[in-house]
Amino acid sequence: ATLRAALTGAVRAGLISVNPGRHPELPKAARPRPQVWTPALTERWQQDGWRPAVGVWTAAQTAQFLRQVRGHRLYALFHLVALRGPRRGEAAGLRWSDLDLDAGTLTVSGQLQQLGGRLVAGPPKSDAGRRVIALDKTTITALREHRIRQHAERAAAGTRWTETGYVFTTVTGTPFRPDRMTRLFAKLVAASGLPPVTLHGLRHGAATLALAAGADL
Numbered sequence: 497a498t499l500r501a502a503l504t505g506a507v508r509a510g511l512i513s514v515n516p517g518r519h520p521e522l523p524k525a526a527r528p529r530p531q532v533w534t535p536a537l538t539e540r541w542q543q544d545g546w547r548p549a550v551g552v553w554t555a556a557q558t559a560q561f562l563r564q565v566r567g568h569r570l571y572a573l574f575h576l577v578a579l580r581g582p583r584r585g586e587a588a589g590l591r592w593s594d595l596d597l598d599a600g601t602l603t604v605s606g607q608l609q610q611l612g613g614r615l616v617a618g619p620p621k622s623d624a625g626r627r628v629i630a631l632d633k634t635t636i637t638a639l640r641e642h643r644i645r646q647h648a649e650r651a652a653a654g655t656r657w658t659e660t661g662y663v664f665t666t667v668t669g670t671p672f673r674p675d676r677m678t679r680l681f682a683k684l685v686a687a688s689g690l691p692p693v694t695l696h697g698l699r700h701g702a703a704t705l706a707l708a709a710g711a712d713l
Contacts, residue, residue, distance in 0.1 A: 497522055530700045533557060533691040541691050551693045552701045555708060564688050569649075570672070572635075572642035573664050574681065576602075577695065580629050581702030584695055585609050588674045589617060590663045592643070597636050602629040608671055615671060639663070 500517040507515050528549030531537065540546045553561065558578050565571055577587055585607030594603045604627050609616050620626050631639075642663070649667050650657045658669040665672055681695045693701070 530697065532704065533693075538691050547692055550700060551691060551697050552704055553690065553693055553698070555705055557690055558698075558701055558705065561685070561688050561690055565684055568684070569645060569667075570642075570664060570677075570680070572638040573672075573677065574684075574698070575638040576635055577698050577702070579632060579635050579702055579705065581699045582629070583607065583621065583625075583699065584674050584677055586620065586625070587664060588662075588672060588677060591661045592663055593661060595639065595663070597631070597639060600631045600633075600636055602631055603627075604629065608674060610674060615673060 500515065503512070503515040503517045506512045530550040530552045531548040532552045532554055533541075534554070537546075537548070562571075562575055562578060565574055568574075573587060576582065577584075580602065582590070582602075582604060586604050589606045589608035590602070591605075594605055595601075596603075604620055604625060606617055607620055607625075609618055646663075646665065650659075650669065653668050656668050660669055660671055662669075662671045664677075678695050681698070685692055
């Protein structure tokens with residue numbers, strides 16, 4: 497599909513006269529369906545290591561994980577993704593200017609991506625990605641506590657601190673890379689003893705939690 501699009505662009509640019517990739521029909525790609533870690537599936541994982549393509553924790557499992565990582569310096573990141581569901585790149589690209597903690601809103605205006613080993617700031621994945629997310633009281637509290645922690649880290653870093661305006665940073669203020677978020681989360685999940693989920697799976701769980709709480713679809 498990518499090659500066909502590139503060749504179509506080449507036709508428009510006058511580089512070639514005909515797109516040789518226009519005829520083949522592509523099979524429809526089946527997206528993996530998220531599966532909640534029910535007691536039966538959890539037992540199956542414990543017995544033979546089976547896991548779904550996209551695993552999602554139950555509310556109780558999510559709460560257990562958040563309790564276990566409560567003291568981590570990036571606790572607010574996992575709390576935010578678990579309850580409000582931003583994409584990984586959106587969380588990495590979140591700036592304090594995107595937050596209004598008094599009004600309880602988060603505006604998704606961009607994301608951070610890794611291209612060729614470099615961090616690149618860009619727009620959200622799609623037009624629908626530009627959205628305002630309502631924040632619940634516990635998430636607001638977690639973000640306020642995170643801001644206090646970040647101020648302490650800035651003071652401790654002194655001249656080594658780089659002011660970037662991002663919410664989730666290293667101890668010297670530089671943006672926390674999306675791939676590091678993934679690796680850190682995987683490490684914490686492995687240490688928790690809970691069935692495995694990815695950071696993307698944690699995002700899927702936010703919708704599950706919202707629906708379980710009675711939110712409108």
